[in-house]
Amino acid sequence: MLIRTFTRAILSAMAVVACVSATARAQRNYGETLDTTVALDRQATVDVSLMSGRVEIVGGGGSQARVRATTDRGDIQFDAAPGRLRLSVNPGHGGRGDARFELSVPAGTRVIVNSLSAPISIRGVKGEVDVNTVSGNVTVTDAARKLKAESVSGNVVVSQVTGDVTASSVSGRVDATDINGDLETESVSGRISMAGVRSRFVRSGSVSGRISYAGTFEPDGTYEFKSHSGGLRLSLPADVGAQVRIETFSGSVDSDFPVTLQPNTDKRSSNRRIEFKIGNGRSRIVAESFSGNIKLERGDGRDSRNDQ
Amino acid sequence: MMQPTAPAEDSTDVALAAAGDRRAFERLYNGHVNRVFTLCARMCGSRIRGEELTQDVFVRAWEKLPQFRGDSAFSTWVHRIAVNIVLTDRKNEGRARRRMKEDEDEVGEDIFAPAATPPRDADRMDLAAAIGNLPAGARQIFVLHDVEGYKHEEIAELCGITAGGSKAQLHRARLLLREALTR
Amino acid sequence: MTDRQMMTCTAVDSELLGYLEGTLAADARTAVDEHVASCLRCSSILRDIGSIRAQAAQLPELAPSRDLWAGISARIEPAVVPLGRARQDIRRSWIPAATAAAAALVIATAGITYFATTRSLRPMTQKVAAAPKGGPGAQGIAQPSIVPSKATAPPDTSVSSAVSASAAPTSVAAAPAGERSGGRAPSAGVRLASRRNEPAAGPGEIAYGDEIARLQNIIKQRRRELDPGTVTVIEQSLAIIDAAVRQSRAALARDPRSGFLTDQLNHALDKKIELLRTVALLPSRT
Numbered sequence: 001m002l003i004r005t006f007t008r009a010i011l012s013a014m015a016v017v018a019c020v021s022a023t024a025r026a027q028r029n030y031g032e033t034l035d036t037t038v039a040l041d042r043q044a045t046v047d048v049s050l051m052s053g054r055v056e057i058v059g060g061g062g063s064q065a066r067v068r069a070t071t072d073r074g075d076i077q078f079d080a081a082p083g084r085l086r087l088s089v090n091p092g093h094g095g096r097g098d099a100r101f102e103l104s105v106p107a108g109t110r111v112i113v114n115s116l117s118a119p120i121s122i123r124g125v126k127g128e129v130d131v132n133t134v135s136g137n138v139t140v141t142d143a144a145r146k147l148k149a150e151s152v153s154g155n156v157v158v159s160q161v162t163g164d165v166t167a168s169s170v171s172g173r174v175d176a177t178d179i180n181g182d183l184e185t186e187s188v189s190g191r192i193s194m195a196g197v198r199s200r201f202v203r204s205g206s207v208s209g210r211i212s213y214a215g216t217f218e219p220d221g222t223y224e225f226k227s228h229s230g231g232l233r234l235s236l237p238a239d240v241g242a243q244v245r246i247e248t249f250s251g252s253v254d255s256d257f258p259v260t261l262q263p264n265t266d267k268r269s270s271n272r273r274i275e276f277k278i279g280n281g282r283s284r285i286v287a288e289s290f291s292g293n294i295k296l297e298r299g300d301g302r303d304s305r306n307d308q
Numbered sequence: 309m310m311q312p313t314a315p316a317e318d319s320t321d322v323a324l325a326a327a328g329d330r331r332a333f334e335r336l337y338n339g340h341v342n343r344v345f346t347l348c349a350r351m352c353g354s355r356i357r358g359e360e361l362t363q364d365v366f367v368r369a370w371e372k373l374p375q376f377r378g379d380s381a382f383s384t385w386v387h388r389i390a391v392n393i394v395l396t397d398r399k400n401e402g403r404a405r406r407r408m409k410e411d412e413d414e415v416g417e418d419i420f421a422p423a424a425t426p427p428r429d430a431d432r433m434d435l436a437a438a439i440g441n442l443p444a445g446a447r448q449i450f451v452l453h454d455v456e457g458y459k460h461e462e463i464a465e466l467c468g469i470t471a472g473g474s475k476a477q478l479h480r481a482r483l484l485l486r487e488a489l490t491r
Numbered sequence: 492m493t494d495r496q497m498m499t500c501t502a503v504d505s506e507l508l509g510y511l512e513g514t515l516a517a518d519a520r521t522a523v524d525e526h527v528a529s530c531l532r533c534s535s536i537l538r539d540i541g542s543i544r545a546q547a548a549q550l551p552e553l554a555p556s557r558d559l560w561a562g563i564s565a566r567i568e569p570a571v572v573p574l575g576r577a578r579q580d581i582r583r584s585w586i587p588a589a590t591a592a593a594a595a596l597v598i599a600t601a602g603i604t605y606f607a608t609t610r611s612l613r614p615m616t617q618k619v620a621a622a623p624k625g626g627p628g629a630q631g632i633a634q635p636s637i638v639p640s641k642a643t644a645p646p647d648t649s650v651s652s653a654v655s656a657s658a659a660p661t662s663v664a665a666a667p668a669g670e671r672s673g674g675r676a677p678s679a680g681v682r683l684a685s686r687r688n689e690p691a692a693g694p695g696e697i698a699y700g701d702e703i704a705r706l707q708n709i710i711k712q713r714r715r716e717l718d719p720g721t722v723t724v725i726e727q728s729l730a731i732i733d734a735a736v737r738q739s740r741a742a743l744a745r746d747p748r749s750g751f752l753t754d755q756l757n758h759a760l761d762k763k764i765e766l767l768r769t770v771a772l773l774p775s776r777t
Contacts, residue, residue, distance in 0.1 A: 045556055051721060084556065110356070116769075117724045128356055134728045134766060146354050152762060153731045170762060171731045188735035188759060207738050207755050226751045228742040249746065290746045330567065337560055346553040359555050363562045370567045435546045454547035460512075479508040486539045 029075040029090065038080040040065045043108050043127065049088045051116040053099040059107045059125035059142070071099040108144075119154070128163075137172070155190075179215075191230075206230050210292075214299050217242050219282035226288045234287060235299030241279030244287070244296070247271045251289045255296040318382040326373045333373070337366055340383055344390045350451045351394045353440045361397060365390045391452065391466055438488040442481055449474055450481035498526040503533045511540065699760045706767035717773055725770050732766065735759040 040046075040063060048055055053071070065085055069076045075090045076099065089099040099118075105111070107126040117135040122143070129143040137154040140147060145163040149156045152170045159177040167174050168186040176185055176194045182201040185192045187209045194204065197215025204211050205226040214235035217223060223242075225232050236242070236257070246253055249271050253259075259276045287294050318339065324332035344365050349358025369386050376385055439447055439455075449467070452458040453474070460471040460478075467474070503526050509515040510523050527534045714722065739756040746752060 052724070116721065128354070130356060134769075135724055146356060148356075152728045152766070168758075170735045170759065186755075186758070188738060188755060205751055205755065207735070207742050207752070228746065228749070228752060228755075288751070290742065290749070330564070333567075334560060334564070337563065341559065342552050342554050345555045345559075349553055350550075355556065359557070359559055362555060363559050363566070366559075366563045367566045370563075435543065436550060439547075450547070454544050455550055457548070475508060475512055479511070482511075482540050482543055485543050486536065489543070490539065 028077065028079060030069075030078055031075060032071050032073075034067060034069040034076045034078055036078075037064050037066050038085060039063055039082060040080075040085060040106055040109065041082045042106065043110060044083050044085065044106075045110045045112065046085045046103065046105055047087070047112045048101055048103070049114040050099045050101065050118055051089075053089075053101070053115075053118045055101045055103075055113055055115060055118055055120045055122075057101075057103045057105060057111055057113070057120075057122045057125060059109065059123065059127070060104050061107065063106050065106065065109070066104045068102040069099055074099070111143075185211075217283040217285065219280075221283040222286075223283065224286045224288075226286075227292045228290045229292050230289070231292045232287050232289055232294045234285070234294075234296050236278070236285075236296060237300060238298050239279065240283070241281055242283045242285045243277050243281040244275065244285045246274040246294055246296075247286075247288045248290065248292070248294055250291045252293045253295075254293070256298045257296055319378065322373070322376060322378070322382050325370070326376065333366075333370055336369075336382065336386075340386055341366070343383065344386060347387065347390050347451070347456060348394055350436075350439060350455060351391075351448050352397065353442075353444070353447055357397075361390075361393055365393050368393060387456075391458075395448065395467060435485065435489065438485050441488060442484055446477050446481035446484065449477040450485070453478050454482075498522045500526075500530060500533055503527070503530075507536070699764065702764055703760075703767060706764070706771055709771045710767065713771070713773075717770075721773065725766065728766060729763065732759055732763045736763065 042063070044065075046057070046065065048057070065080075067078065067085070067087060069078070069087060069089075071089050077086075077088045077090050079086050085105075087101060087103070105125060107124070109125050110128040110130075111122055111125050112130045113120050113122070113132070115133045115136050118133065119136045120131055120133060120138050122129055122131065122140045124142045126142055126144045128146045129140055129149070130147075131138050131140065131149045133151045133154050135153045136151065138149045138151055138156045138158075140149055140158045140161070142160045143158070143163065144161065146165075147158060147161050147163060148166045149158055150166075150168050151172050153172050154169060155172040155175070156167045156169045157173070157175040158165060158167050158179070159175075161176075161178070162180045164182040165176060165179050166184045167176055168184075169190045170188045172187070172190045174185050174187050174190055174192045176183060176192075176197065178196040179194070180198045183194065183197055183199050183203070185194060185204045187206045189208045190206070191209045192204055192206055192211045194202070194212065195214045197213065198218075199215065200218045200221035202213065202215070202221075202223045202225075204213065204224070207228045207230070209227065209230045210233070211225050211227050211230060212233040212235070213223070213225060217236065217240045219241065225234065231251075244257075244259075246259075253272075253274060257276075257278050259274055287296070318336065321329075321332040321335050325336055341362065345358055345362045348361040348365065349355050352358055352361060365386065368389050372389070376382070439450060442450060449463055452463050452466070453460070458466075460474040463469075463474040464471040469477075503510075503523055506515060506519060506523055510520060515523065527537055736756065736759045739752060739759050743749065743752040743756055
């Protein structure tokens with residue numbers, strides 16, 4: 001079985017080499033510098049990848065993309081069709097895949113960026129964005145429809161998005177501001193801060209990072225916040241209508257809203273559970289921690305105080 | 309554009325793939341990916357998510373292939389899997405179902421259009437883009453009924469709603485589309 | 492003039508659904524027909540909806556913007572990791588297509604049974620087994636807090652041996668938390684108040700461990716071929732992920748019924764595998 005798998009792997013790898021070589025030929029090498037302008041369809045895809053350096057993408061008007069790229073060592077690789085633009089760097093001998101990419105693209109363009117450690121800044125594209133880095137910081141402003149931004153240790157800062165957002169980091173900070181759409185944020189130890197959120201679905205989780213939320217709580221919306229040892233701080237408008245469930249093993253619970261402690265009827269759990277209704281109780285709020293403290297405070301939906 | 313394979317050719321590859329032949333399954337994939345992707349992307353209103361869901365569909369099909377009895381064409385069977393996967397997409401489950409049950413004016417995804425679209429008057433939205441703008445529940449039912457040809461009873465069963473609810477959502481979707489296209 | 496001719500646009504609006512579905516009674520249908528025949532507004536509504544239906548049925552078939560087979564193949568290929576019914580998230584490899592060619596050759600000649608994909612690598616994850624029943628969380632005793640330190644590196648986080656406390660499976664497959672014995676010492680990356688909080692790897696993690704060990708073997712053989720700056724970034728990132736895995740496992744030991752923490756642990760292990768695979772496919776310096 002192992003030998004057959006190994007042989008298949010060799011043959012498959014050889015087939016991959018043949019196919020990828022053909023693909024590589026289709027993508028031209030431009031040496032160490034590229035400065036060009038290409039026409040792009042509406043909602044074309046711009047696909048950028050590099051290991052280190054810097055990426056800046058700005059959205060604007062018109063139907064053309066301006067591409068400026070430089071690398072100290074290696075080859076810029078670029079190809080463009082009306083529906084798709086691809087930009088990357090071949091590090092060559094001894095190179096790191098280090099490059100500086102500056103692009104301006106038509107509004108509505110779909111942007112995909114992958115990097116190892118390059119910081120990434122994407123502004124004003126007003127289109128779908130999909131960003132993945134290992135250690136680079138990610139900053140996305142003014143995207144639309146769908147935004148996914150992930151990093152391992154970099155900070156992920158997203159703002160002014162009309163569409164669904166998924167933002168995560170392992171140890172970096174996650175900031176989501178002025179989001180109008182479904183929102184999912186996740187970290188292991190990084191702090192998560194959400195403010196100015198207008199959404200019917202929010203899910204946020206961290207193992208030890210603090211989580212703060214300030215946004216609307218729409219009727220029939222669902223808002224879940226879970227942290228193991230990090231604190232939860234939720235800012236609720238005074239006129240909120242919500243069914244609230246708070247559950248914690250050893251964290252403290254502090255609320256600006258009157259609560260009534262319900263007896264814990266779940267015999268399997270030693271957690272303290274508090275369920276209560278605020279106003280018309282139409283939205284659903286779940287706040288869970290193991291040891292993190294939970295605070296519900298009155299706010300205006302935009303307060304992002306989270307420095308305590 | 310890849311042409312869907314004929315049912316007779318499918319049956320051989322289905323049998324091989326069910327026995328573990330991955331190349332046969334790849335041939336099935338090649339023959340049906342566009343159709344599956346079209347359904348996923350139009351129903352969820354996003355190309356990126358549509359591509360992810362398409363992969364989920366074929367992985368699920370691979371897992372369930374040994375149970376495929378050949379009662380229907382492979383294309384019908386995988387299509388059904390695609391519909392189920394989109395409807396139970398965890399990011400949209402619950403939210404889309406609630407929207408299906410309610411009459412609300414929630415704005416759904418933004419413009420969604422096929423990749424190769426000829427230049428058109430910027431003021432006039434085409435149908436594909438308008439579909440992408442529908443609220444999620446209405447969009448799914450419109451795609452299933454008017455685009456894919458499912459009947460209300462089938463839609464009701466798939467979506468966990470009544471046939472009457474399906475009709476109402478469809479009607480709403482058509483009126484919203486008319487409004488968007490004649491603005 | 493008959494009653495039918497008095498049918499208003501508002502009445503037609505309310506009958507429109509039934510009219511289009513063909514469920515109206517005959518006389519109601521006739522009434523609508525007669526109104527529409529002389530009403531510009533209602534006739535244009537019907538005509539527009541008819542046009543929408545016709546166009547909808549003729550919408551062109553779409554094609555994905557990239558080849559999706561590689562991702563599918565990676566998920567259904569059992570060679571590297573024994574797959575369960577896993578919840579899998581798509582991860583896009585950032586490796587440019589051209590460099591994968593050279594990397595694939597390296598992998599093939601290294602004699603590792605690793606199927607290189609052209610573009611997107613999908614981590615083959617197996618959900619960590621459901622948290623064991625009971626455990627310290629049910630004891631009703633306040634547990635000491637886990638405080639992650641800023642220095643995340645355990646003593647040895649070099650790329651060649653990026654093992655970490657998370658990857659090395661112990662011999663205990665699914666021992667309940669209370670029966671752990673011979674647990675490993677906590678690493679420097681996470682300061683624990685009690686050594687007894689270090690949980691054993693569950694059966695799902697052991698599957699991860701196999702994959703991680705294979706990938707680390709590849710990386711060990713390729714370490715000298717990689718750019719030193721890149722190696723540094725990778726090592727630092729692996730250390731962060733390892734700390735996250737340890738943190739998640741420790742938290743899960745305290746709160747074993749938490750599905751959320753199980754997901755967190757899975758995500759951290761996913762990230763580790765994704766990063767190791769990325770490293771395995773990096774281009775060589777020579």
